[in-house]
Amino acid sequence: MHRTLADDLSRLPELLQSARDLAALEVTGLAERPVVQFDETPDRDPLPGEGAGAEGALARFAQRWAPGFSGSAGPRYLGFVTGGATPASVAGDWLTSTYDQNVSGAAGSWATALERETVAWLRELFGLGEAHSGAFVTGATVSNTVGLAIAREWLGERLGVDVSLEGTAALGPVDVLSGSPHSSTAKALSVLGIGRDRWRRVTVLPDNREAVDVAALDAALSELGGRPAIVVANAGTVNTVDFDDLRAIAALKERYDFWLHVDAAFGAFAALSPAYAHLVDGLDAADSVCVDLHKWLNVPYDAAVQFTRHRDLQVRVFHNASPYLGLPTGEPDFLHLTPENSRRLRALPAWFSLVAYGRAGHREIVERNVALAHRLGEGLVGLNGLRLLAPVRLNVVCFTLADQPTQERVNTLAQAVAASGEAFLTPTVYGGVPALRAAFSNWRTSEADVERVLAAVASARVD
Numbered sequence: 001m002h003r004t005l006a007d008d009l010s011r012l013p014e015l016l017q018s019a020r021d022l023a024a025l026e027v028t029g030l031a032e033r034p035v036v037q038f039d040e041t042p043d044r045d046p047l048p049g050e051g052a053g054a055e056g057a058l059a060r061f062a063q064r065w066a067p068g069f070s071g072s073a074g075p076r077y078l079g080f081v082t083g084g085a086t087p088a089s090v091a092g093d094w095l096t097s098t099y100d101q102n103v104s105g106a107a108g109s110w111a112t113a114l115e116r117e118t119v120a121w122l123r124e125l126f127g128l129g130e131a132h133s134g135a136f137v138t139g140a141t142v143s144n145t146v147g148l149a150i151a152r153e154w155l156g157e158r159l160g161v162d163v164s165l166e167g168t169a170a171l172g173p174v175d176v177l178s179g180s181p182h183s184s185t186a187k188a189l190s191v192l193g194i195g196r197d198r199w200r201r202v203t204v205l206p207d208n209r210e211a212v213d214v215a216a217l218d219a220a221l222s223e224l225g226g227r228p229a230i231v232v233a234n235a236g237t238v239n240t241v242d243f244d245d246l247r248a249i250a251a252l253k254e255r256y257d258f259w260l261h262v263d264a265a266f267g268a269f270a271a272l273s274p275a276y277a278h279l280v281d282g283l284d285a286a287d288s289v290c291v292d293l294h295k296w297l298n299v300p301y302d303a304a305v306q307f308t309r310h311r312d313l314q315v316r317v318f319h320n321a322s323p324y325l326g327l328p329t330g331e332p333d334f335l336h337l338t339p340e341n342s343r344r345l346r347a348l349p350a351w352f353s354l355v356a357y358g359r360a361g362h363r364e365i366v367e368r369n370v371a372l373a374h375r376l377g378e379g380l381v382g383l384n385g386l387r388l389l390a391p392v393r394l395n396v397v398c399f400t401l402a403d404q405p406t407q408e409r410v411n412t413l414a415q416a417v418a419a420s421g422e423a424f425l426t427p428t429v430y431g432g433v434p435a436l437r438a439a440f441s442n443w444r445t446s447e448a449d450v451e452r453v454l455a456a457v458a459s460a461r462v463d
């Protein structure tokens with residue numbers, strides 16, 4: 001064994017203690033760390049010839065790179081939809097690396113059963129029935145891709161084609177209908193060979209809504225003349241957190257042949273609160289469901305879950321049969337369900353957080369985040385020169401300049417807020433108007449943080 005490696009092996013507990021000390025320092029200071037870092041990155045070092053040992057690597061990381069990492073896991077990073085990492089989930093994440101399990105198959109370790117337990121808990125948390133099975137993937141983009149891959153296989157079954165054998169081309173043009181899908185849906189359609197242009201935008205409801213007009217969807221399905229299609233319903237849009245009427249969409253299945261995929265990346269968490277659970281009524285009727293976990297569950301990157309009622313079709317797409325792996329029988333191993341073969345035990349951080357805080361703890365995060373979004377919305381309206389572009393529906397505030405909200409002026413505002421180090425908001429365009437979004441999904445965010453965000457926006461205002 002190389003000398004530094006042997007050295008590290010003999011001092012493993014001390015090395016982990018040093019890493020723990022740095023981590024403790026970082027999480028303690030997280031709320032005060034600048035939310036984003038714009039300074040120049042350091043010059044690239046040459047590949048080390050002789051290693052410095054783990055202690056040396058830690059010191060070099062702390063000196064060269066750590067100062068430039070963003071406070072995106074902290075309470076006032078409101079860009080995109082960004083969760084943090086609960087204390088228990090961080091512990092679970094460390095142990096994931098410590099045990100370094102390969103959750104491709106069930107043989108020889110209980111890790112697969114732990115992932116199955118976690119998936120079953122999440123299914124219950126989001127109000128899905130036992131007909132749904134699930135698997136961990138890296139994020140909502142992959143979850144959407146897997147869901148739509150199963151949809152593609154289903155289309156083949158309807159049209160008498162085996163897509164997994166013959167390829168997507170054998171299907172001919174595929175019809176994908178959706179009102180306000182996330183950009184990852186288009187990416188998934190590209191990856192799957194269906195094509196980004198096959199998405200047909202269905203009219204959304206009037207009066208500043210992003211939810212699909214179910215009557216328009218009905219008409220669009222009817223125009224297909226019986227040809228099976230894919231409907232992507234959106235439960236929680238990123239700009240205004242609008243929800244398609246899932247129950248009404250599912251009811252259309254009585255008259256039309258379509259696969260219902262629901263992108264509930266963060267919207268699924270509405271199910272945790274009795275006040276908002278109605279927003280995801282009907283989620284269980286979906287054929288496939290996407291939920292992100294590194295957003296509102298507040299587990300570290302990268303984690304999401306993919307649910308489906310059609311595991312048989314999922315195995316057709318994703319099975320990995322080889323002389324030494326064999327064909328899946330009984331309950332299929334995870335390597336037959338998702339794009340990965342070897343897989344990290346992504347479920348462990350989620351398992352830790354669910355055990356540590358339970359349904360009640362995670363419900364409190366959701367409800368507090370929603371209350372804080374409303375508070376920010378009211379505060380912004382109280383500032384001169386700003387207006388909301390939509391009512392605060394759940395955990396996102398979408399607002400812009402009252403006067404001349406040009407892209408340039410809105411970007412200037414976003415940059416000035418970010419430069420303060422106090423808060424981070426991301427620009428968007430909503431209804432053709434350049435705007436900013438503040439998305440609440442971090443477990444640490446408090447009322448005091450909202451006041452600081454308001455102060456940062458107030459002093460960054462472009463006049």
Ligand SMILES: *Cc1c(COP(=O)(O)O)cnc(C)c1O
Pocket residue numbers: 081138139140141142182184236237238263264265266292304
């Ligand atoms: C964030 C998000 C995605 C993509 O999620 P990743 O985890 O970044 O891949 C997809 N859909 C919706 C609605 C989202 O909010």
